[in-house]
Amino acid sequence: VLENLKTGFAVLPRGGRHIPDEVFELFPVLRQMLKRRGGDLSGGQQQQLAIGRALVTRPRLLILDEPTEGIQPSIIKDIQRVIALLRDRGDMAILLVEQYFEFARDLADNYLVMDRGEEVLSGLGADMVEAEVRRYIAV
Incomplete structure (x- = not known):
């Protein structure tokens, strides 16, 4: 899960490469599963991970x-x-x-x-x- 969230870093400047606390506030289950493989999550957890990954990039x-x-x-x-x-x-x-x-x-x-x-x-x-x-x- 952590590695998956970090894939959003690719579009961020080096100084901005961190996972916003908001991601874990919105999806607390992700914090609990940081060391798990994304493919091992349930469908709902994978969807939360996908949205969290997008939010890491701070999209407009x-x-x-x-x-x-x-x-x-x-x-x-x-x-x-x-x-x-x-x-x-x-x-x-x-x-x-x-x-x-x-x-x-x-x-x-x-x-x-x-x-x-x-x-x-x-x-x-x-x-x-x-x-x-x-x-x-x-x-």
């Missing part, structure tokens, strides 16, 4: 591609809480690609639904209508 844009895929419900709630905290902090944009309507609606400031590369719906996250969105997604 965080891209999350289906962060709930294959994850147990309790971990999904943890990931949702972390994404909401990052969103509310306001120092990075978050691009969330997600198939679960409620998860996306609860986190989205704005949304965009595409079908075959074309925009078919967009608006404020709070205004997202499930029946309209479901016409274009397959779970």
